[in-house]
Amino acid sequence: MLARFIYLFLVATAVNLYSQASLYILHTNNTNGALENCYCPDHPLGSIEKRSLYIQDFINENPRTVVLDAGDFFTMSKNLLKDSLVCEAYATIPYDGILLGDQELTRDEKFLNNILPKLKSSIILSNLESPKLSFVRKYKVIKRGGLSIGIIGILGGNAMKYYPKEIKESIIVTDPALTVNEIVKKIRPRTDLIVLLSHQGFEQDKVLAQSLKGVNIILGAHSQTVPKEPTIVNDILISQAGREGYYVGMIELKLSKYKKIEEHKLSTISMTQEMPDHPKIMELIKYFEDTTGLINRKKLQALDGKNN
Numbered sequence: 001m002l003a004r005f006i007y008l009f010l011v012a013t014a015v016n017l018y019s020q021a022s023l024y025i026l027h028t029n030n031t032n033g034a035l036e037n038c039y040c041p042d043h044p045l046g047s048i049e050k051r052s053l054y055i056q057d058f059i060n061e062n063p064r065t066v067v068l069d070a071g072d073f074f075t076m077s078k079n080l081l082k083d084s085l086v087c088e089a090y091a092t093i094p095y096d097g098i099l100l101g102d103q104e105l106t107r108d109e110k111f112l113n114n115i116l117p118k119l120k121s122s123i124i125l126s127n128l129e130s131p132k133l134s135f136v137r138k139y140k141v142i143k144r145g146g147l148s149i150g151i152i153g154i155l156g157g158n159a160m161k162y163y164p165k166e167i168k169e170s171i172i173v174t175d176p177a178l179t180v181n182e183i184v185k186k187i188r189p190r191t192d193l194i195v196l197l198s199h200q201g202f203e204q205d206k207v208l209a210q211s212l213k214g215v216n217i218i219l220g221a222h223s224q225t226v227p228k229e230p231t232i233v234n235d236i237l238i239s240q241a242g243r244e245g246y247y248v249g250m251i252e253l254k255l256s257k258y259k260k261i262e263e264h265k266l267s268t269i270s271m272t273q274e275m276p277d278h279p280k281i282m283e284l285i286k287y288f289e290d291t292t293g294l295i296n297r298k299k300l301q302a303l304d305g306k307n308n
Contacts, residue, residue, distance in 0.1 A: 025217070025253070026249070028051065028068075029071060029220065029243075030101075032243060034048065046245065046271035046273060048278075048281055050275040050278075052092045068099075069099065070220055071103070073087075074104050075103070096142055099155075102222070139153075147259065153196070181211075193261075209233035218237070248271065250266070
């Protein structure tokens with residue numbers, strides 16, 4: 001009888017603690033190959049060099065944290081050297097899932113097969129038919145803080161709209177809504193929460209949400225939106241985190257003892273100049289500058305101003 005009482009007490013205590021603890025989701029998108037801040041006077045914000053340490057410190061303080069990226073981390077200019085360095089920089093961040101965007105998929109298959117597997121994170125793209133990339137996963141289920149969390153990722157056909165015909169024809173994706181709903185049916189029974197990484201644009205995500213069942217959150221990209229307020233469509237929370245690595249999006253969830261979302265809070269964390277730089281990423285930046293001779297003119301002006 002005593003053993004039974006102790007067991008019930010422990011279960012009740014665990015449920016109570018569980019329902020009080022927050023789950024955090026940190027999310028990024030459209031880094032666009034920005035290893036460091038642009039030294040723009042009107043936008044004095046950092047990028048991956050700030051993000052990496054920020055996320056590591058956040059997780060140390062809040063172990064119940066999921067970290068995700070919704071794609072377009074490669075450069076817009078197809079700078080393969082910088083793309084490879086960005087992958088090395090991303091490897092310093094404990095991402096639970098990274099979605100491929102159009103900027104990644106327009107690279108040569110050989111380059112993708114050589115570079116992307118070096119990431120320590122799972123590459124996810126659920127509706128990719130072609131090209132066939134062996135390292136890409138359709139979905140992923142992770143455990144975090146007593147929760148089972150499903151991660152799915154889609155690329156919208158509109159993301160390829162402005163590319164040349166030969167590129168558009170080489171990248172084939174299935175219907176996002178059909179793909180997501182099919183995967184949700186498969187994993188919903190063994191998950192408490194499902195997050196969809198989407199690369200098609202904020203307005204398109206709102207339309208897509210109307211056709212989905214069982215998805216809790218959509219984290220988007222491509223339109224490079226910074227939402228001013230929470231957006232909920234069909235009981236699905238939708239968000240993005242801007243561009244160029246200026247921000248890290250944060251979602252704080254409070255769940256009930258039945259593992260249902262009771263409260264949510266969205267915020268956008270600016271990567272300010274005062275934040276510390278990750279030494280490894282600063283080495284990558286220097287390597288790029290030394291190898292190419294390319295240094296941001298605004299950076300030189302800023303450094304010159306500090307020295308005078």
